[in-house]
Amino acid sequence: xxxxxxxxxxxxxxxxxxxxxxxxxxxxRKRAAVLTELVETEKDYVRDLGLVxxxxxxxxxxxxxxxxDDLRNGKDRFVFGNIKPMxxxxxxxxxxxxxxCQSKPEQLGSLFKR
Numbered sequence: 001x002x003x004x005x006x007x008x009x010x011x012x013x014x015x016x017x018x019x020x021x022x023x024x025x026x027x028x029r030k031r032a033a034v035l036t037e038l039v040e041t042e043k044d045y046v047r048d049l050g051l052v053x054x055x056x057x058x059x060x061x062x063x064x065x066x067x068x069d070d071l072r073n074g075k076d077r078f079v080f081g082n083i084k085p086m087x088x089x090x091x092x093x094x095x096x097x098x099x100x101c102q103s104k105p106e107q108l109g110s111l112f113k114r
């Protein structure tokens with residue numbers, strides 16, 4: 001008489017467990033890749049905002065480039081609005097929090113609830 005223990009996986013069950021483990025590992029790799037891409041994109045965004053704030057906007061303020069009349073006398077604020085505070089927040093707050101999510105991905109959702 002053959003006895004089958006309930007706590008021992010059968011061949012089919014073992015195969016299913018291995019496939020599920022493989023799928024879970026694949027999903028973790030995909031999630032890590034998405035987070036890496038998100039962090040890299042945010043770094044690019046911060047860099048590009050910095051080019052505007054530290055480059056073009058600074059050049060306007062010191063008068064080193066010719067301006068059309070529409071941008072004189074403080075009217076550049078209509079064009080640039082809150083770019084500087086956005087740049088500073090993304091650079092100083094959001095990017096650092098996003099980078100932390102690479103090791104704690106479960107915290108990612110809370111970054112977007114603010």
